[in-house]
Amino acid sequence: MEVITAAGDFWRRVADEVADDLAVDAIDRERAGKPPFDEVARLREAGLPAVLAPPAPDGRGMGWRDASAVVRRIAAADGSIGELLGRHYVLSWSARFFAAPEHAAALEARAAREQWLWAGDTAASRPLPRGDLPGPTLTPADGGHLVLDGHRALPTAVDEADRLVLDAVCAVTHEPVVVVVDARHPGVGRDLSHDRLGQRLAGAGAVRFDGVPVDASDVLGPAGRDEDMTPPHAALAPHALGLMLTQVALGVAEGALAEARDLSRSARHTRPPYDDADLLLAYGELALALHTASAVADRATAAMADALAAGRGLDHERCADAAAQAAMAGAVTARAALLTGERVLALTDADGVDRFWRNILTLVDRGPAGPTMRAIGDHYLNAVGNGSPSPLWPAHYGE
Incomplete structure (x- = not known):
């Protein structure tokens, strides 16, 4: 706990x-x-x-x-x-997910001491095309050292991060590992994105690695592409990130509704806002949608916090439950946030309010909901109350 x-x-x-x-x-x-x-x-x-x-x-x-x-x-x-x-x-927390406990403790102590800001991407790599190695690639060099080459698009802090944590494919074994890279090394180049639809201040862009040295101690461990071989505490990593991004989307939607409320209160109407039945109905629907999403997100956050606190003692069943709850929170929040962003534009028609809508579109998954709903249903039907993990544990939740 x-x-x-x-x-x-x-x-x-x-x-x-x-x-x-x-x-x-x-x-x-x-x-x-x-x-x-x-x-x-x-x-x-x-x-x-x-x-x-x-x-x-x-x-x-x-x-x-x-x-x-x-x-x-x-x-x-x-x-x-x-x-x-x-x-x-x-x-x-990447070291907690992927590295040995002693290694993780030492890295976290240094990160706290030196006030590192982290950026990166630890999503599991896709299956490798035959004869092709996607970047970044980790290659042994003379003297037993490792060097990193390639590139990776990152969603935040490309120019501000002190350390990057990301997947790299070993050129020898073709297996993905998680590595920590000094973002200030001269071999790290940056190309910032300037034409994003939303989240324009997140510092997104691409990083290029040209012979960047990686110490053996900066290789945290396997990236966990195969869910059958991934320990539960490491399998939580993508779901923890997904749930944190759900918090971001929910926060953006709450900010949008609060700003719309303030604008409606201050606007000059031919009749007071509290007499406008349609306006009251719109705000009631949006407030209900966001309160519902908040309740689901809070429950998922509590489950994730307990799963993370279990560390290496986490079992597959609790991991699957935390992942499923994170997926539910993401699905409910996406619907509520999209509804809020769209309706706020119509309610206010004010300068600058469009930023909320664009940010929400950038943050939430607007793909088909079927796979996520089926995975949640599979977990509920086959795992909840059955004492066993879902047969889809855990990679399908939150995709």
């Missing part, structure tokens, strides 16, 4: 202050579309990047649920920075 401390309340108050600061100039910053150097500086000044750690007796650190609440609050003010912080938090 994850421990909740007073530190969590403190960091939520800090997040409120940072969010209020970000909201002041959110429209202007989004239009400027500059790399988020100033925004990252605000996060660092507040101390937020370094606080997702096991709560300590002296009050330091916060747990997963508090971190999720912090990300959601930041996302309500600025979806891009909410995503940047949320991905950073999940990636900062």
Whole structure:
């Protein structure tokens, strides 16, 4: 069971202050579309990047649920920075997912000491085409060293990260491994994205690796492409990220509805807003949709927090349950967020409100819902109350 401390309340108050600061100039910053150097500086000044750690007796650190609440609050003010912080938090746990405990503890201690900001992508690689190695590729070099070559598109903090964590394919074994890369090495090049539909301030782009040295201690472990061979604690990684992005999308939708409410209250109408039945109905439907999504997301977050706290003691059944709940939260939130973003545009027709809609479109999965619904149904029919993991455990949940 994850421990909740007073530190969590403190960091939520800090997040409120940072969010209020970000909201002041959110429209202007989004239009400027500059790399988020100033925004990252605000996060660092507040101390937020370094606080997702096991709560300590002296009050330091916060747990997963508090971190999720912090990300959601930041996302309500600025979806891009909410995503940047949320991905950073999940990636900062990569060593716990993929490395041995002693290795993970040492890496996390250094990351906290040096205040690293993380970026990257640890999604399992697709099956390799015969005769082709997708980048990045990890190759043995003279002297027993490893070098990284290739490229990878990243959704956040391309120019601001201190460390990158990503999949690389070993050129010898053709197996994917998770590696940590010094983002400031001269062999790491960057190409920023300037024409994104939404999440324009997240710092997305591509990174290029040209003979970047990778120490053996920076290879965390197998990337876990084969779910049958992946231990439950490592299988949680993509689902934890998916659930954190659900928090971001939900925060953006909550921010959109709150801004629309403030605009409606201040607008000059021929009759007061509280007398407009259609307006009241619209806000009632949106508030209900977001409250429902929030309840499902909170339940999934509690399940994920408990699963993460179990560490290497996690079993397949609890992993599958956490993954299924994360998938349910993602599905419910996607519907509620898309509805909110679209309706807010019609309700307000105000300058800058379109940023919420564009951010939501960028964040949520708009693909066919059938596969996710079938996977959730399979889990409920074949696993819940049956004492055994779903036969689809765990890779199909949250896709």
